[in-house]
Amino acid sequence: MTPIDRPRRSALYLPASNAKALAKARTLPCDVVILDLEDAVAPEAKEEARAAAVAAIAQGGFGHREVAIRVNGLDTEWGAADLAAVAGSKADAVLVPKVNGPQDIDRLQDALSGAPEAMQLWAMIETCASVFALEPIAAKARSTRLSLWIMGLNDLAKEMRAQSVPERTPFLPFLSMAVAAARAHGVTVLDGVCNEFRDLGVFEAEARQGLLFGFDGKSLIHPAQIEPCNTVFSPSEADLGWAASVIAAFALPENKGKGAIKVDGKMTELLHLEQARRLVAVAEQIAASV
Numbered sequence: 001m002t003p004i005d006r007p008r009r010s011a012l013y014l015p016a017s018n019a020k021a022l023a024k025a026r027t028l029p030c031d032v033v034i035l036d037l038e039d040a041v042a043p044e045a046k047e048e049a050r051a052a053a054v055a056a057i058a059q060g061g062f063g064h065r066e067v068a069i070r071v072n073g074l075d076t077e078w079g080a081a082d083l084a085a086v087a088g089s090k091a092d093a094v095l096v097p098k099v100n101g102p103q104d105i106d107r108l109q110d111a112l113s114g115a116p117e118a119m120q121l122w123a124m125i126e127t128c129a130s131v132f133a134l135e136p137i138a139a140k141a142r143s144t145r146l147s148l149w150i151m152g153l154n155d156l157a158k159e160m161r162a163q164s165v166p167e168r169t170p171f172l173p174f175l176s177m178a179v180a181a182a183r184a185h186g187v188t189v190l191d192g193v194c195n196e197f198r199d200l201g202v203f204e205a206e207a208r209q210g211l212l213f214g215f216d217g218k219s220l221i222h223p224a225q226i227e228p229c230n231t232v233f234s235p236s237e238a239d240l241g242w243a244a245s246v247i248a249a250f251a252l253p254e255n256k257g258k259g260a261i262k263v264d265g266k267m268t269e270l271l272h273l274e275q276a277r278r279l280v281a282v283a284e285q286i287a288a289s290v
Helices: 019-025 043-059 079-087 102-111 134-142 153-160 169-184 200-213 223-232 237-251 270-289
Strands: 010-015 032-036 066-070 093-096 120-125 146-151 188-191 217-220 260-263 266-269
Touching: 010 019, 010 223, 019 032, 019 043, 032 043, 043 066, 043 079, 066 120, 079 093, 079 102, 093 146, 102 120, 102 134, 120 134, 134 146, 134 169, 146 169, 153 169, 169 188, 169 200, 188 200, 200 217, 200 223, 217 223, 237 260, 237 270, 266 270
Parallel strands: 010 032, 010 217, 032 066, 066 093, 093 120, 120 146, 146 188, 188 217
Antiparallel strands: 260 266
């Protein structure tokens, strides 16, 4: 699987300063592990966490899981050293916070010039400036390592002075625009975290809202969120049944060359055939990653 078509239903943040969390990450059913050097790590533990993250990746044992390191921003006292350490590591990706515009992607691309060719650049969309530069930021995927976005609504809410409510009303326009910009340039896009980890019903509702918007998956703050997240962002039996019917119908000799046919009494076009094939491919990728 290429980096952009592998399953990324669930991306779990873990503090790189927590040795038990790093060990547990190797056993969890998430698709992506994000070793965090930023929000989850106190200032006095930043350097220790950086060394622990690089060592954990060198040790390996993460199996099918993609492993990224979230660094501190370049404008912090730890950012440059974080980037240099990740560039010399075996991480699949470096996740960078508070990207404001395409110029930041260029700066990060230069900073990663010595990194392995396969290392990806992932960016947090979490500032007021970034939501007004979504398309030009996404366009950088065509000429840089940029391949994935993660929404950061907690930081965005802070900047906006907006209230965080279960419906996420203040952020709905930004969520849909982020997905549209990402799709326009082939960028994978993950929904932000749900701060409620005790009530999984609340989490599942937010995850389904993200699926409705078209997100590829969701970032997580607690292992308990992994299973419901994987379920929400996996094709259901009903989805796959519909896909099989559409594919089979278009394969019939009498439908050869047709752009629109009836399937189960509904008008179905070639765009639906493309969607059906994608659902089947996603299910196959998920099965292959287990």
